[in-house]
Amino acid sequence: MKEYSISTILAQAGHFVDSGTGAVTPPIHPSTTFVRGDDYELIGEYIYSRDQNPTYDQVEHLTAELDGGAEAKLFSSGMAAITAVFETVNMGQHIVAPTIMYHGAQDWLRRIAKKRGIGLTLFDTTDQNAVRHAIKPGKTALVWIETPVNPTWDVIDIAVAAEAAHDAGAILGVDCTVSTPITTRALDFGADLVFHSATKYLNGHSDVTAGILVTRTTDKRWEEIKFIRKHVGGVLGAFESWLLLRGLRTLSIRFERASYNALKLAQHFEGHPNVETVLYPGLESHPGHMIAKRQMSNGFGGMLSLCVKGGATEAKTIATRLKLFASATSLGGVESLVEHRASVEGPMSQVPPNLLRLSVGIEDVNDLIADLELALEIH
Numbered sequence: 091m092k093e094y095s096i097s098t099i100l101a102q103a104g105h106f107v108d109s110g111t112g113a114v115t116p117p118i119h120p121s122t123t124f125v126r127g128d129d130y131e132l133i134g135e136y137i138y139s140r141d142q143n144p145t146y147d148q149v150e151h152l153t154a155e156l157d158g159g160a161e162a163k164l165f166s167s168g169m170a171a172i173t174a175v176f177e178t179v180n181m182g183q184h185i186v187a188p189t190i191m192y193h194g195a196q197d198w199l200r201r202i203a204k205k206r207g208i209g210l211t212l213f214d215t216t217d218q219n220a221v222r223h224a225i226k227p228g229k230t231a232l233v234w235i236e237t238p239v240n241p242t243w244d245v246i247d248i249a250v251a252a253e254a255a256h257d258a259g260a261i262l263g264v265d266c267t268v269s270t271p272i273t274t275r276a277l278d279f280g281a282d283l284v285f286h287s288a289t290k291y292l293n294g295h296s297d298v299t300a301g302i303l304v305t306r307t308t309d310k311r312w313e314e315i316k317f318i319r320k321h322v323g324g325v326l327g328a329f330e331s332w333l334l335l336r337g338l339r340t341l342s343i344r345f346e347r348a349s350y351n352a353l354k355l356a357q358h359f360e361g362h363p364n365v366e367t368v369l370y371p372g373l374e375s376h377p378g379h380m381i382a383k384r385q386m387s388n389g390f391g392g393m394l395s396l397c398v399k400g401g402a403t404e405a406k407t408i409a410t411r412l413k414l415f416a417s418a419t420s421l422g423g424v425e426s427l428v429e430h431r432a433s434v435e436g437p438m439s440q441v442p443p444n445l446l447r448l449s450v451g452i453e454d455v456n457d458l459i460a461d462l463e464l465a466l467e468i469h
């Protein structure tokens with residue numbers, strides 16, 4: 091069969107046409123249970139929706155195809171998916187993760203890993219050799235990275251991390267929430283597992299909380315992850331799964347527009363008198379730009395940060411003066427958001443106090459520039 095490009099596959103929800111009715115839109119299957127036939131054998135492959143349901147299947151097939159993986163599994167949130175991976179690490183084993191990463195996942199590692207006797211080493215995301223030094227051969231079971239790293243957008247070289255993990259007998263899991271498979275397919279660079287908080291770009295409309303894992307191979311660890319989802323019950327539900335499928339159909343066009351807008355903003359505000367630095371992997375001045383060019387093949391994404399002149403007070407004042415950028419957490423929706431991360435993450439946060447994180451939406455970029463210009467006039 092001809093290999094279609096990602097945007098074609100997405101637009102057609104995986105070439106969907108319902109063979110029974112001719113419908114071009116995939117159906118919702120809200121049923122929690124599935125009958126058996128006269129011979130007491132199952133009619134299809136479904137038994138009960140805590141395990142599997144045809145509507146989850148539609149999303150899982152599509153996302154496995156996007157990332158080029160063997161299988162995908164859908165979860166009730168990003169954290170439900172991440173913790174299912176962490177749960178596969180046993181007492182006495184070791185996990186490696188970045189110092190700056192999605193703070194919810196790091197919170198879990200700091201608290202639960204310690205309680206369960208799992209070792210944890212955090213590595214500096216600005217040093218590409220740091221990941222190899224953090225690994226303990228024979229003990230490290232999982233290297234978990236995120237790229238670009240939220241909210242400094244440091245870029246971690248996936249191929250380098252994969253090689254370091256594999257040399258030590260560990261696997262590499264990559265949080266690709268911010269890059270999405272539109273621009274980075276982590277399995278192509280040697281990752282074993284890819285994670286997306288589908289709450290963000292994949293759904294894209296700030297109205298579904300969901301997580302997705304994609305695996306390179308259906309090995310023992312993957313069987314364990316499936317066992318965890320089935321027994322913990324972190325499934326999404328048919329209606330949300332269907333909404334997510336609907337959101338996915340426009341992912342490529344949304345991501346491309348957000349990337350275009352973010353690059354324009356980054357270029358416009360670099361060198362602005364009230365801005366100390368603009369952090370965006372698409373800027374040549376960004377330390378991770380060369381790696382980003384290699385592993386982000388279709389845009390640098392819609393996330394950037396502005397370190398403003400001054401400290402936390404100035405940053406928060408600017409956030410409240412913005413009219414188009416709503417002051418709210420989360421990212422990857424069609425509407426632009428701003429957040430003062432240091433306030434949200436609390437005292438353990440490594441994020442600079444003058445940093446404002448922008449999730450750039452798909453609005454007209456000139457309106458966004460004008461909004462920021464006005465808010466920055468405070469100084």
Ligand SMILES: *Cc1c(COP(=O)(O)O)cnc(C)c1O
Pocket residue numbers: 167168169170192194195236240265267268287288289290299300301421
């Ligand atoms: C939001 C987010 C998560 C967690 O996903 P939820 O859907 O909120 O549980 C993990 N990683 C990154 C990078 C995120 O932005």
